Amino acid sequence: MRTLLMTTVLASALAVAGAASAQSSIRPGQTIQGNFSAKDARMGDGSHYRCYVVQTNPEEAYTVTLSSSDFDTYLSAGPGADCDDTSVFNDDGPDMGTNSQLRFASSGGLWIIKANTLSEGETGRYELRVSAGERVRPTTQVLPIAVGESRSGRLEFSDRRADDGSFYDCYALTIARAGSVAIRLDSGDFDAYLGLYEGPQCDGDSMASDDDSGGGTSAQIVQSLRAGTYSIRANTLASSEEGDYTLSVTSRR
Incomplete structure (x- = not known):
């Protein structure tokens, strides 16, 4: 029942999302391999992107990694399922060259992840991974x-x-x-x-x-x-x- 409910929530979020870019779901612990082509959606700067929705747990830390040997990567993410509403950004992860990595602490619910090429017109294969880490409590004091x-x-x-x-x-x-x-x-x-x-x-x-x-x-x-x-x-x-x-x-x- 719990798995069915989560699947229903994700499916509803994907159906409501805008038509500018098709969205897919990704689970914590999952690695997705993809390939940007000239047919993929483009940002205003001409770079290609795809959007993924992940279901998160309250007070849990997540690490998102985007890697490619074909192009310079760029990552963004944010709470919700709107691919145009991302507030966490990363170009190059620590000591990762042209690969990108970002971390966020969630208060629960859906998060959107945008996998992106850094520059206009870049194409090629990539790997996107979401990892769940330690339990954390976002600082508000x-x-x-x-x-x-x-x-x-x-x-x-x-x-x-x-x-x-x-x-x-x-x-x-x-x-x-x-x-x-x-x-x-x-x-x-x-x-x-x-x-x-x-x-x-x-x-x-x-x-x-x-x-x-x-x-x-x-x-x-x-x-x-x-x-x-x-x-x-x-x-x-x-x-x-x-x-x-x-x-x-x-x-x-």
């Missing part, structure tokens, strides 16, 4: 930080995810007395990005943001703040980047 403190952390696939697919941690900052502060984010693993928000939840429009004012790939915001509670996004600049970082807040006079 807000961490405290005070003026004069530094915090070390790590961004990874189980962390909060911005609309562009980048990972971030959220820190709450309480300002007891109005003044100017410098907020700095350093990492040797990824290009850092900072956002400063009113309130404790890292939501809404940012008061200030920065990519590289800290020099190199470091981000820094210098801002005059009234007494109150603020929040800081310690964020990667690009989608799906992972790594260690240091966040610091200092007083400026």
